[in-house]
Amino acid sequence: MPNLGELYQNVILEHNRSPRNYRAMPDADRQAEGNNPLCGDQVTVFVRMDGDIIDDVSFQGAGCAISRASASLMTGAVKGKTRAETDALFDRFRRLVTGTLADEAPETLGKLAVFSGVSEFPIRVKCASLAWHTLRSALQGGQPQSHAEPGAPTDTNHLKE
Amino acid sequence: MATAATPALDLERLRRDFPILSQRVRGKALIYLDNAATSQKPRPVIEAVSRFYASENANIHRGVHYLSEQATVAYDAVRDHVARFVNAASPSEIVFTRGTTEGINLVAQSWARSQLRPGDEILITEMEHHSNIVPWHLVAGQTGASVRAVPLTDVGELDLAAFDRLLTDRTRILAVTHVSNALGTINPVRWMVARARERGVVTVVDGAQSAPHLPVDVQGLGCDFFAFSGHKVFGPTGVGVLYGRAELLEAMPPWQGGGDMIETVTLERSTYAHPPARFEAGTPMIAEVIGLGAALDYVERVGHGAIGAWEEELLGYATERVRALEGVRLIGTAREKAAVLSFVVEGIHPHDVGAVLDDDGIAIRAGHHCAQPVMRRFGVPATARASFAFYNTRDDVDALVRGLQRVRTVFG
Numbered sequence: 296m297p298n299l300g301e302l303y304q305n306v307i308l309e310h311n312r313s314p315r316n317y318r319a320m321p322d323a324d325r326q327a328e329g330n331n332p333l334c335g336d337q338v339t340v341f342v343r344m345d346g347d348i349i350d351d352v353s354f355q356g357a358g359c360a361i362s363r364a365s366a367s368l369m370t371g372a373v374k375g376k377t378r379a380e381t382d383a384l385f386d387r388f389r390r391l392v393t394g395t396l397a398d399e400a401p402e403t404l405g406k407l408a409v410f411s412g413v414s415e416f417p418i419r420v421k422c423a424s425l426a427w428h429t430l431r432s433a434l435q436g437g438q439p440q441s442h443a444e445p446g447a448p449t450d451t452n453h454l455k456e
Numbered sequence: 457m458a459t460a461a462t463p464a465l466d467l468e469r470l471r472r473d474f475p476i477l478s479q480r481v482r483g484k485a486l487i488y489l490d491n492a493a494t495s496q497k498p499r500p501v502i503e504a505v506s507r508f509y510a511s512e513n514a515n516i517h518r519g520v521h522y523l524s525e526q527a528t529v530a531y532d533a534v535r536d537h538v539a540r541f542v543n544a545a546s547p548s549e550i551v552f553t554r555g556t557t558e559g560i561n562l563v564a565q566s567w568a569r570s571q572l573r574p575g576d577e578i579l580i581t582e583m584e585h586h587s588n589i590v591p592w593h594l595v596a597g598q599t600g601a602s603v604r605a606v607p608l609t610d611v612g613e614l615d616l617a618a619f620d621r622l623l624t625d626r627t628r629i630l631a632v633t634h635v636s637n638a639l640g641t642i643n644p645v646r647w648m649v650a651r652a653r654e655r656g657v658v659t660v661v662d663g664a665q666s667a668p669h670l671p672v673d674v675q676g677l678g679c680d681f682f683a684f685s686g687h688k689v690f691g692p693t694g695v696g697v698l699y700g701r702a703e704l705l706e707a708m709p710p711w712q713g714g715g716d717m718i719e720t721v722t723l724e725r726s727t728y729a730h731p732p733a734r735f736e737a738g739t740p741m742i743a744e745v746i747g748l749g750a751a752l753d754y755v756e757r758v759g760h761g762a763i764g765a766w767e768e769e770l771l772g773y774a775t776e777r778v779r780a781l782e783g784v785r786l787i788g789t790a791r792e793k794a795a796v797l798s799f800v801v802e803g804i805h806p807h808d809v810g811a812v813l814d815d816d817g818i819a820i821r822a823g824h825h826c827a828q829p830v831m832r833r834f835g836v837p838a839t840a841r842a843s844f845a846f847y848n849t850r851d852d853v854d855a856l857v858r859g860l861q862r863v864r865t866v867f868g
Binding site: 303 | 482805812822831838
């Protein structure tokens with residue numbers, strides 16, 4: 296039976312209360328807005344690149360504890376990573392929250408493993424992945440993406456040069 | 457509407473009529489407080505649908521055989537029943553639709569699309585469900601008309617002074633909800649309709665949230681159109697009703713073409729049937745219409761008087777208890793309200809509120825309730841909403857309150 300304690304792990308509750316990197320970034324290279332039209336959640340992700348490396352990343356928005364904590368933990372996880380590394384991490388994160396991680400241990404995702412409980416609550420997958428879709432949209436810069444998953448951002452990203 | 461003559465409901469017995477209410481979810485007894493989204497079904501409705509498929513199924517209006525004849529009679533009998541239920545002047549004013557949304561779209565695409573001209577105005581309100589906003593945006597785009605909206609006051613009532621100002625010579629149609637799904641507000645529809653008709657404005661009432669709770673009298677309201685959904689009045693999904701005043705329906709063009717809505721068809725042209733058949737192209741939702749008939753029977757047996765009195769008591773009790781909780785703010789505190797309680801818990805997103813309640817077996821709705829303008833008006837991204845039906849109990853309210861206390865503990 297799905298367990299509420301598995302969903303709202305302490306790390307998630309703590310990041311919901313005090314999200315990291317929750318700020319606008321005036322010198323962002325790029326930013327994207329993600330919306331979940333089903334529940335009205337909204338997030339803006341800001342990125343500053345140093346070559347192919349994410350030099351700084353931050354977010355702002357309104358959403359539930361899962362979406363807020365996910366955005367917060369995401370910023371910590373991807374800072375200093377390349378685009379390819381970020382894509383790979385998102386791929387594994389998505390498999391974690393949809394319960395399709397196969398034989399990989401969730402621990403290989405580091406702190407992000409606290410979202411393993413989401414897979415028992417299919418309706419919350421979109422909450423956990425909204426910030427990630429929005430980050431990818433920002434990184435891909437300017438090209439509208441179509442996502443197979445619910446909760447994908449509906450807006451195209453806005454390049455700020 | 458409680459009167460001395462109103463018999464109290466035998467809740468225990470009534471609840472036994474709804475098999476789903478004895479379900480356990482997540483290991484807990486189900487407490488269903490999402491009735492504004494959809495209501496549960498009593499056994500007579502489930503049995504009517506099941507019996508139809510088991511022994512009565514046939515297409516209607518097109519067979520000479522026994523089953524088809526029986527199905528046709530049963531289907532048309534529900535039309536008569538609906539006409540009595542809403543106090544229409546004639547069954548020919550009752551069009552079966554897929555639901556309230558389709559009823560409103562029908563009016564928009566048939567009446568409004570053929571009547572509106574550039575510069576005309578469609579008057580809606582800030583508390584409408586998206587289904588009474590978007591169809592008007594669509595037809596405005598098609599005709600060059602524009603959409604205006606009556607604003608809300610801080611308690612979630614319509615600003616009637618503004619309504620009077622917005623009702624002008626340019627207004628052609630007024631589309632207003634009888635009861636707000638997001639706030640519970642009961643609007644003074646009879647008065648608004650009268651004001652509109654003085655100016656020759658056509659009126660559309662969204663009855664999705666009123667039909668389950670209040671007696672409906674379309675002639676008393678004086679409206680031209682009234683739409684409601686079967687699944688919110690304890691009937692099946694996929695069926696709804698559009699009442700339209702005969703004179704208007706008679707003058708309206710079809711909006712969908714197909715079988716059953718014609719008089720004659722040649723390869724060059726078709727002529728159309730009279731209402732209501734003109735607006736019911738194709739094989740309709742026969743089983744669902746039969747189920748709707750059983751649902752209306754059921755509601756009438758329970759009695760609108762008793763339903764109204766009990767729901768009013770429940771709302772009063774729930775309002776008092778939820779309002780007393782620390783950090784809880786009610787959204788929508790109109791003087792006239794149906795049994796809907798929208799609220800936010802300070803610092804905790806409604807989805808998280810809903811998830812904790814769900815863990816206790818309590819079903820509420822969390823989100824924007826397809827009423828984003830209402831959310832914007834009250835400066836919240838979403839609300840939690842508990843909505844009651846006559847089968848809910850004071851114990852359900854107590855469970856909700858205990859659940860909300862737990863929400864504060866989990867996120868505290």
